[in-house]
Amino acid sequence: MYRRNISNILYPIAGVLGLFIVYEAVVKPAYIQTSPSAPADQESAVDSKEQPPDQAYEPPPDEPSAPAQKQLRLIDAGGVPDTKHHEALEAIREEIEKGNLEAAETQLKGLTAALQADSRTRPYAAILWNNLGIEQEKLEGTKSSLKVFKKAASLDPKNPVIQMNLAHAYWEQRDLAMNQDFLERLIALAPQEPFPHVALADWLQEHGRLGEAARHLDQATERAASDPSMQSYLRTVTSKVQRTDQMEKRLSSRDGAHFIVKYEGDQDHDTWMVVLDILEEAYREIGQNFGHFPTKSVVVVLHPNAIFQANTGSPAWADGLYDPVLGRIHLPTQGALTDRAWLKRVLRHEFVHALLHDQQGINHNSLPTWLNEGLAMQLSSDHWPDVEQLRRHDVSVIPLTALEESWGELSSEAASVAYLEADSATRFLINRYGMHEVQQLLVRLKKKQSLAAAIQSQLSLSYDQFQSRWMAQWHDGRTKGS
Numbered sequence: 001m002y003r004r005n006i007s008n009i010l011y012p013i014a015g016v017l018g019l020f021i022v023y024e025a026v027v028k029p030a031y032i033q034t035s036p037s038a039p040a041d042q043e044s045a046v047d048s049k050e051q052p053p054d055q056a057y058e059p060p061p062d063e064p065s066a067p068a069q070k071q072l073r074l075i076d077a078g079g080v081p082d083t084k085h086h087e088a089l090e091a092i093r094e095e096i097e098k099g100n101l102e103a104a105e106t107q108l109k110g111l112t113a114a115l116q117a118d119s120r121t122r123p124y125a126a127i128l129w130n131n132l133g134i135e136q137e138k139l140e141g142t143k144s145s146l147k148v149f150k151k152a153a154s155l156d157p158k159n160p161v162i163q164m165n166l167a168h169a170y171w172e173q174r175d176l177a178m179n180q181d182f183l184e185r186l187i188a189l190a191p192q193e194p195f196p197h198v199a200l201a202d203w204l205q206e207h208g209r210l211g212e213a214a215r216h217l218d219q220a221t222e223r224a225a226s227d228p229s230m231q232s233y234l235r236t237v238t239s240k241v242q243r244t245d246q247m248e249k250r251l252s253s254r255d256g257a258h259f260i261v262k263y264e265g266d267q268d269h270d271t272w273m274v275v276l277d278i279l280e281e282a283y284r285e286i287g288q289n290f291g292h293f294p295t296k297s298v299v300v301v302l303h304p305n306a307i308f309q310a311n312t313g314s315p316a317w318a319d320g321l322y323d324p325v326l327g328r329i330h331l332p333t334q335g336a337l338t339d340r341a342w343l344k345r346v347l348r349h350e351f352v353h354a355l356l357h358d359q360q361g362i363n364h365n366s367l368p369t370w371l372n373e374g375l376a377m378q379l380s381s382d383h384w385p386d387v388e389q390l391r392r393h394d395v396s397v398i399p400l401t402a403l404e405e406s407w408g409e410l411s412s413e414a415a416s417v418a419y420l421e422a423d424s425a426t427r428f429l430i431n432r433y434g435m436h437e438v439q440q441l442l443v444r445l446k447k448k449q450s451l452a453a454a455i456q457s458q459l460s461l462s463y464d465q466f467q468s469r470w471m472a473q474w475h476d477g478r479t480k481g482s
């Protein structure tokens with residue numbers, strides 16, 4: 001048996017920060033919010049005794065609701081400046097107000113050359129570009145508005161609202177241009193805004209600078225004084241970042257080609273070498289097979305002092321933990337080297353979660369849990385012995401639609417069935433339609449299509465039909481004893 005209960009190390013880990021969630025829930029401007037999400041307070045996750053090890057984090061239900069959005073991102077385009085471009089600008093403003101965005105963009109582009117020499121008109125044209133960006137974003141999201149905000153920002157680099165809008169678009173697109181330089185300039189321009197501090201904290205934590213990240217979260221908290229619920233939330237997150245910083249300060253760190261392994265002292269010297277070997281091989285093999293490689297180094301934290309208990313009969317406890325917020329694989333290592341087969345299975349499984357998280361980017365939460373787990377099992381070529389055992393018994397099937405969200409509430413029997421189904425349905429999906437179609441399905445989920453809509457448009461059948469075809473094949477396989 002390779003399953004071990006690692007729940008005892010999960011509680012502190014579940015307490016790591018949720019900067020991504022801070023943004024999604026607290027500072028994301030209202031009209032680019034696509035679903036009503038509540039801010040997460042991971043304290044509840046810490047207290048939960050049934051937290052599954054590696055699922056995408058989902059906020060528990062009893063959290064305070066998201067604070068109201070107050071940012072004013074559209075700029076009043078009243079008073080058109082009285083220059084020789086007055087009429088042209090007024091016409092463009094009207095096109096934007098009427099929703100004729102293409103016409104407005106063409107006309108604005110026509111003005112660009114003339115504006116270089118006209119310092120009175122330039123800031124106004126920047127406002128028009130900004131407002132055009134807002135309208136485009138409402139229709140097509142930040143992918144189309146980003147270049148428009150860039151244009152606005154280049155015409156008036158000192159306008160804080162425009163720079164804030166550009167920052168939100170950068171954030172949504174995970175654009176590398178949102179770096180320390182850009183954010184420090186933004187903080188200087190908009191010193192009262194919490195968002196640039198949250199974004200800089202996120203950038204710093206991605207670069208392993210948790211202490212500085214905590215300081216910026218602290219500053220974001222101060223700036224959220226007018227909003228008590230945002231403030232209390234930020235305070236919770238800040239203290240969690242500080243705790244993670246303290247915990248990781250004790251660890252040594254070793255960089256591989258594509259991974260950073262953090263471990264305690266010399267104790268885990270042997271383990272990290274083996275861990276890196278396994279992961280580099282997984283990187284090449286699974287990345288090749290799946291057609292995607294992580295865009296940045298994946299951090300792996302080894303926990304040597306975790307005490308393993310005998311398995312609890314639930315595959316939900318079977319593996320390590322992939323923390324989607326900080327992008328870290330957590331691995332209990334006591335005895336890991338005595339069971340290399342187990343170590344390899346766990347690492348490959350968690351690596352697939354890291355890979356999917358990297359590929360789905362900011363929308364990783366839109367990946368249904370059954371597909372996330374199923375891909376982790378299929379792509380890591382891990383066939384769980386217990387799942388094989390379960391297959392031989394009669395189990396009552398849970399509809400896939402009930403397995404899209406967190407599995408934290410499932411009993412251990414139900415969790416076993418959930419993994420079994422995830423594995424089976426994903427294998428069916430890959431074998432029947434091919435990896436290319438699966439990739440296209442993931443692209444649609446990344447664009448926030450629902451799974452039902454994505455299946456319908458990509459595979460030309462309904463979610464229900466997909467389920468019944470899979471079930472038919474499953475029953476068929478079981479009666480044949482496979």
Ligand SMILES: [Zn+2]
Binds near residue numbers: 054055319353373
């Ligand atoms: Zn998993």
